[in-house]
Amino acid sequence: MKTGMVPLTTIQLHSTDLNALQDELSRRKAEAPALFAGLPCLLSLADLPTDVAGLQQLVSLLRQHGLALIGVRSCPAELATELASLQLADFGQASRPPRSKPAEETPDKSTTDESGCRRAVKVHEGNVRSGQQLYFDGDLYIIGMVSPGAEVLATGDIHVLGVLRGKALAGIKGSPDAIVSCVHFDAQLVAIAGHYQLFENGHALTNQSVLVRLDDDQLVIKGAEK
Template sequence: MSENTAASLKICSVSLMTLEVYEADLLKIEGQLRGKGKDAFRFFSKSPLLINLEPLQGEIDINWLKDLYTLLKDLSFLPVGISGTPEHLDVLAMREGIAVWNIDINTVAKKRDETNLPVPAKKKGKDSPLSENTEIMESAVRQTDKPDPQGRQSPEREKPPQSEVILQPVRSGQRIYAKDRDLIILAAVNTGAEVMADGNVHIYGPLRGRALAGVSGRRDARIFCQDLQADLVAIAGYYMTNEDLQEEKLNQAVQISLFQESLQIELLNH
C-alpha cells in the first residue's frame, strides 16, 4: 500500500443480526423485544441490526419506518438498513438516509434449508420442549456411487468443508468466525468472547462466552461443549441466554441442537 493512501475499499463477510417484522403494531414490537429479558439486552446492546420487512402483513409508510428506527435506537440497537420493502418505500427510505439492502433474505434461507435434513412437521414452541425420550432422526441415507452402464461420468461430490482449529483460549473481546466450515476450539471461551461458525462449533473446554453455530442459516448445525457456562448460545439465529439455561445442564458436557424454533440441550455421556 502506498504511503499516500489514506483509505481503501475492501469487501469482507460479517455476521449480522436480523429483525423480522410480522406486524406493524409498534407497541407490540416494543413489548416483545423488551420481554426478551435483561440478559438479551445486555448482549445485543449497540448491536448492528438489519430490519427484514418481507414477512410484514399490512401497509406501512415512511413515517412508520422512521418511528420503528427511533424505537430500535431507544432499545439500544443500531439499525443499519432495511430489506424486503416495496420499491416506492425504498426510494423514500434512501431520501431519509436509511440504507436499503437489495437481498431476499427469505429466499436465501429457504435455499439453505432445502439442503438440510428434514425436520418433523409438528411444531413445538419454546415453552414446550421435546421429551428426553423423543428421538429425532437426523441422518440421511445416500446411495453408493455406481458406475453408469452407458459409461457416463458421475458428478463429483462436494468435498466436506475443512474445520478451523483454535489451540489457545479465546479471550474477552475476541471474535472468531469460521466461514463455511466447523469451528473446533481446544481451550476455554472466556466471558465476553464470541465464537461463530457456519457449521458446527466444538469447544473442548469451558464455554463462558457466546457460541453461535449455523450463522449463515444452517438449521442442522450443533454446538458441543465440555462445560456449559455460556452467556449465550445460538443456532441459525435462534438463541438462549444464560438465564434461559436449565440449572441441571450448567457445568456439564452437552450438545445443543435446533428443533423447529426451540434450542434443545442434551447431556453427553448419559
C-alpha cells in the same frame, strides 16, 4: 480501508402494529437485555406493508429498545429515498444463503449436513480471548477456551474442546441442524439458527460436557451420557 465478512442479525417482522411490537420487544429485552444492547442488525421489509411514516415509526421503535439498526433488506422502490434521512443502508434483496462447499485448500476436511451438502471444517488451536470474535463459514473446532466476552460464530457446528465461557452462535445462516458442543459448559450465550438463550445466572449443567441442538425451535441442552 479493509473489507471483511461481518455476520448481522436480520429482524423479520410479521406485523406493523406498533403496540404489539412494543409489547413483544419489551418482553424479549427483559429476557435477554445483554443481547439488545447495541446489537447491529438489519430490518427486512419483505412482504411488510408500510409507508414512509410507518417505516420511520418502526425504525424509531427498534432503536428505542437498544438495537443498532444499520440497514434494510428488500426495500421497496418507493421507500428507497427515505433511507438516507434515517441513516440506513440498503443491503439489497434478501436471498437464501448458498449451499456451502468444501474449501479447496483443505478438501479432506469437510462434513456433511442433513441436506447432503459438504461443509468446510476449520480447526482453531488456542484460546479465543475476551473481546475477540472468531467466524467461519462451515464447522468450527476450537482446541482451547472461549473466554468470557469472546464470540465464536459458524454457519455450521461449533465444537469447543475446552471451556466455553463466552458466546457461541452456530448455524448463523439459518441451519437448524447445527449443534454446539463443549467439554466444560459455562457459556454467556448460545444460539442456533437465530434461537438464543442467555445464561446470566448459570445453568444446571455448568462445568459439564454438553451438547446443544434445536428441537421444534427450542434450544435443548443435554449433558454427556455417562
